[in-house]
Amino acid sequence: MKTNNSLPKLSPLQSDWMLQLIGNKGLIDKLFETYGSPINIHHLPNFDKNVSLFQEVFKRHHIPFKLFYARKANKSKSLVKRAEQNGIGVDTASFRELQQALEAGVNPKRLVVTAAIKSKKLLKLAVENEVLVILDNQDECDLLSSIAKKLNKQTPVGFRVSGFLVGSKKLYSRFGFDIDKVEFIISSNCKPKNKTHLNYTGLHFHLNAYSTQERGAALCQCLLLSEELKAKGFHTEFIDIGGGVLMNYLSDKTEWINFKEELKKAVKGEREELTFNNDGLGYQMIENKLEGDLATYPFYNENNSAIFIEKILNYQNLSELLQDKAIEIRMELGRSLLDQVGLTLARVVFRKKDMYGRWLVGLEMNMSQLQSSSADFLLDPIYAFEIAEEDPVDAYFTGAYCLERDIVLKRKITLPHLPKVNDVIGFVNTAGYMMHFFETQAHLFELSVNLSLEEKKEHYEFKDFKNEE
Ligand SMILES: *Cc1c(COP(=O)(O)O)cnc(C)c1O
Helix, strand or coil: CCCCCCCCCCCECCCHHHHHHHCCHHHHHHHHHHHCCCEEEEEHHHHHHHHHHHHHHHHHCCCCEEEEEEHHHCCCHHHHHHHHHCCCEEEECCHHHHHHHHHCCCCHHHEEECCCCCCHHHHHHHHHCCCEEEECCHHHHHHHHHHHHHCCCCEEEEEEEECCEECCEECCCCCCEECCCHHHHHHHHCCHHHCCCEEEEEEECCCCCCCHHHHHHHHHHHHHHHHHHHHCCCCCCEEECCCCCCCCCECCHHHHHHHHHHHHHHHCCCCCCCEHHHCCECEEEECCEEECCCCCCCCCCCCCHHHHHHHHHCCCCHHHHHHCCCCEEEEEECHHHHCCCEEEEEEEEEEEECCCCCEEEEECCCHHHCCCCCCCCCCCCEEECCCCCCCCEEEEEECCCCCCCCECCCECEEECCCCCCCCEEEEECCCCCCCCCCCCCHHHCCCCEEEEECCCCCCCCHHHEEECC
């Protein structure tokens, strides 16, 4: 049995602004004194950078396009305002998301409602402001139509499509209308040339997982559908291909491969644990055989960002097909627009050894403040430690909830030495989903504070951090 028990590293991609901050313990302490722990920091210039990066791809292909920021990925209002300043749209998924976007001054023409559940209140607000609504089922069509009728409006709608044929298989989704039935749905709910309360304007899809081929195939099928609709007198102004653009978090492919190998070994009992209580993060032993797959986000991947969009547009002859159609391609980007935008800082409150002799480092935050649907956040943290001439230690970070399972990172982390009380741990690149998506207020803990940095600077000072609320 091989026993290499050193812990595998997962070095994050990180930006200068994060390193600058984490290197300024005095400034961080001042932020904690004022705002408590944890603190989420948003670096807005990197959001701008991501916007231009994606815009460039469409410009290169000479395809008419519109980008939307899918704000459900992060609750901060500052990013909604930033989207507006960049001239891009905002995809909203609830009444409050829409209300805040309107209050932030986003042009209603650049807003879209894609909420999975659309309340009467949400639809009324959308109709009043002539905001595009993406329809998902017949009950929604009926409700929206009755609201528009009452307000004497013709309201712009798009239809969410699913059930695309990829190879010989139809893609399942609980969302949308089946591609084989949607033409009938559109012609029964809308009339060409806006004669009903629902005014057909375009098609929409958002696919699960991260396949560029599936997205390419779905876009092709929507183009065909738009031809059939055209024959019936319906003009498709746009096809919205949703989000799910992959983002890369890690700097080293070898580390990623090595981590997965070591995790499998640990689950098989061939090495010391590298996750809390040897959690397989999706891998498990069944009848002495390793089964399952890593149930985390694919934190290392090469098919990311602009390359991902490029690949969709290069699917078969899509780019060419799009040239002679006056159809705008839209995307709703959440996570990928937030690449290198966020940093979560938390204060060390205690250190202790558990029954098995493992170091537990208690952080003033809880598991819900660093959580997504991924089984763990697989990035090494960064830290602002008081310097000490001591040996490295391996530790787990524990959170403030009264649950045995409130372990902030399931991974065991090698630290340069045991942190002191009031030292600071930083989690890098957390703006997309990690900070807010599952954040709860159990124990009546306050929601974390959201600060934003509006400009790029060599030296940030306390006054550069704008508090959201
Ligand atoms: C969540 C969501 C998005 C954004 O997805 P990302 O993976 O964050 O880019 C876009 N559109 C719809 C309809 C969504 O539900």
